Amino acid sequence: MTLSLWQAQGNLYLVADEPITAEAVRESAIDSDGVLEVKARGDDWVEIVIWNPDGSQAEMSGNGTRIAARWLAEQTGSRDVTVRVGPRSVAAHLRDDGLVEQNLGPVIVSPPEEVGGIAFTAVDVGNPHAVVEADPAELPRIGPLLETHARFPNRTNVQVARRLDDDTIEARVWERGVGETGSSGTSATAVAAAFGMRPVTVRFPGGDLHVRFESGAAVLTGPAQRVP
DSSP: OOEEEEEETTEEEEEESSOOOHHHHHHHOTTSSOEEEEEEEOSSEEEEEEEOTTSOEESOOHHHHHHHHHHHHHHHOOSEEEEEETTEEEEEEEOTTSOEEEEEEEOEEOOOEEETTEEEEEEESSSEEEEEESOGGGHHHHHHHHHTOTTOTTOOEEEEEEEEETTEEEEEEEETTTEEESOOHHHHHHHHHHTTSOOEEEEETTEEEEEEEETTEEEEEEOOEEOO
């Protein structure tokens, strides 16, 4: 099995081009945010499974699908790639400036809720998110509490974010099954959706990701590179 290491704005993923088991994931993903298992591929499409470091599987990852698109483009030269993750297909385009633009599909924003004294907005981006509007420095306290709260029987990703100006939101992310990570593509999308579904730059410790919405679908733009 060949494993290659890739990064996308602070997220590190291993790409496995052969089948991998949960045990093998736990052994190999110690210093990464997970493993992208390539199940099948063509010249302009790739089907993947997203593994968390603890051996659980994630329904979706914006940074992971962006890495998978870049990985396939390196193999085949295609600049338009469809990444299939479970029932969802992500259309990715490799732009001339080196960034990858992805249509992640529909986003569902639920009414505001509160549990345990924490107000949040639940957002579905193909995986679950709980967006809290507060000082991002509160993430280490809020993240673990919401991730494992009974409100989320399958656990949830958590973002703590605040608006810096009309076009910029500062955020930190607690990923389900991982803990805090430098950035997250679906988290950027969830934050932008919870803050009004306007075009914004979401600023993570790992770097900026750009989100806009077209007919209810989220379009996410950011980089992805192989780590030497």
